[in-house]
Structures are given as structure tokens and as C-alpha cells.
Amino acid sequence: MIKFSDKNLSPIYEKIRENSRLDFEDGLKLFRSNDLIGLGSLASLVREKLHNKKVYYVFNQHVNYSxxxxxxxxxxxxxxxxxDPEAYALNIEEIVKKLKENPSPIQEIHIVGxxxxTLPYDFYLELLKTLKREFPQAQLKAFTCVEIDHLAKISSKGIEEVLKDLKEAGLSCLPGGGAEVFSERIRKKLCPNKITGKRWLEIARTAHKLGIPTNATMLYGHIETYEERLEHLIALRKLQDETGGFLCFIPLPFLPQKSYLKKEVAPTTGFEDLKMMAVARLMLDNIPHLKAYWIFLGIKLAQVALHFGANDLHGTVYEEKISDFSGGETKKALSRKEIERIIREAGFEPVERDALYNPLS
Ligand code: SF4
Structure with missing residues (x-):
């Protein structure tokens, strides 16, 4: 029996015990609750049921090609x-060279840009083919749904054809970025040139139907409301009911420090980050994995998030530029030994996995 300081959590506890799906109103009660320990206990019940003491990580590297x-x-x-003086674009040779500078063999190469x-369609196919040839053991997790839409535009092909081409060139799965918050209101204000939430979901649906699993993200902590966060989570849950193609959900706290919004928006607090993690675990009853993305959360908070529903610590990383540019202060790589220590000290059992969440022996 869990003792809650917020009485609104007791009926939700009963629903979780009965394996009943939480609805929008339940989600609002969770977000509005300040009983953080209660939220963590509920989320831990669900994560224990799904994964027991296992916490996953992957030996990976990031490539931000441009x-x-x-x-x-x-x-x-x-x-x-x-x-722009800070603009860059790497060619394929430079990417291979950079990857070879770090420890190997890499299990996953995470590619976004x-x-x-002006980069031609062939660049993207050639990039995957070359990486597959140079690092045959690595799975290629590449391109957000936003990039897939861009590739469809520059090639004048449909998204299905683009995804088939990429799969043939070596693509294993999509990383899940670009989802931001699906709300039209938010997208109009913050990213009017980006594909709509509807289009993002359509591309994820197409990938799943072609046997390409994807992840899904949500960027929170800017101008969105709790209602808009819930609409986002419920839209993902609905698509997952239909396709079963999402492997993992990744809540990403907004890092305002170097963005155009730095004067208007303060960074998220640890309290809000842990609450978001717990609510995601509770609402997304059909997405198996929940990631504490240590690059954005910081290593210490990501470790604590394992007690708030998370069962995945992403990976060893190396060479990640997005958080660098965003003002992220976390170190840029973890060794296997470090990541396993973080997991063990939190009371869990580390499991090294591949990009598709298959455990490695
Ligand atoms: S978040 Fe927007 S601006 Fe940044 S890389 Fe993606 S599409 Fe471009």
C-alpha cells in the first residue's frame, strides 16, 4: 500500500493495480500533484512490472552531420x-574519421542534423551505406520524421519510398526527434516552418508499417500547458495501439540558455523533470521503454529518474552537438564502466542493449 500526501492519487493507484488505462483527467491530476514521492512510487510500480530491476543502455556514438x-x-x-559563422556541414569522410577516433566496436550510430x-538526396543514402560498410556491426538510428519529410521534398518521392530507400541503405530505426509538442498553437509560435504534429505521426505510422521501429520525443518546459503535454502523450499512445512500432519515449527538457527564448523561459526544475518522467510512464502504458536522456537531464538527475519510471539511460554517446549548442553542461561521454556504476548505485541491474532494445550478452 502506498501512502499519498495527495488524496487525488489514490483512485489512480487503484486503476494502475487493475491495469486500467489512465485518461486525460487522470493525467491532469498527476501533473497538478505536488506529491512527487507518490508520483515516483506509482511510476515505479509500472516500471517494475515491465522491466523489474533492468535498466538498459547502448554503446553508441552520435553524428550531427550538419x-x-x-x-x-x-x-x-x-x-x-x-x-552563419557557427554553421558547419561534415562530409562523409570526416564523419567516418570522427567515428573512428572513439572506442569501438560501436553498437548504434545515432544520426541527426x-x-x-543543398545536400542532395544521395548524400543521405551514401552516408548510411558507407557507415554500414565501415561499421558493419553498428545499427543505424538515423533521421527524425522532420528530416524524412525534407528528404521526400528534395527527392520528389513519397515518404514510403524514401523510407524504403533508407532501409535498403542500412537504416535500422528512427530516433524520434522533431515531435516537440504536437499542439498546433505551440508549433505556430515556436516552429512555424516545421512539419505539423499530424505529419510527424503520419511519417512514424508509415515507418512502423514498413517494419522500421521508431522512438518518440516530447520537448517540454517552454510555453506548453499540461493539457498540451497530455494531448501529445495520448496521440502517441493511440498510434502505438494501432502499430506497436514505438520502442521508447524520451521526454526532453527544454534548454533555453542559448535559444531565442532565453529571456522569456526559465530552465525546467528537477521537480518538474521528475514529475514529467513519472507521468510519461503512467500515461504511456503501451510504449515499453522510457528514457532518462542524461545529456539533457544531467547525469545525477537521470540516475534519480530511474526511480520515477525510467528504465533506459540512453548510451555512452560521444560527440553530441545539439546540447553543446543549447548550453547543456553535462559531460559528453560515459564509459561502460561509468554508466553501469550509475545504474548499480541506484539499485538496478545494467543491461547493455542494441538500438532495438535487444539485450546483448
Ligand atoms: S529543431 Fe528546428 S531549427 Fe533545430 S535542427 Fe531541427 S528543424 Fe532545424
């Missing part, structure tokens, strides 16, 4: 217009 972007979303400090105005 930050030049046509969209220039207001919350993004990574995307730069062409000609801006919407580059």
Missing part, C-alpha cells in the same frame, strides 16, 4: 542559417 537548417525553430540553438538546403 547544423545548417532551413527551419530555424525558436527553441533550437543548434540550427543555423547558411553562412538540420534541414540542409
Amino acid at each position: 547544423n545548417i537548417c532551413l527551419n530555424l525553430c525558436k527553441f533550437c540553438a543548434f540550427g543555423k542559417p547558411p553562412g 538540420g534541414l540542409h538546403p
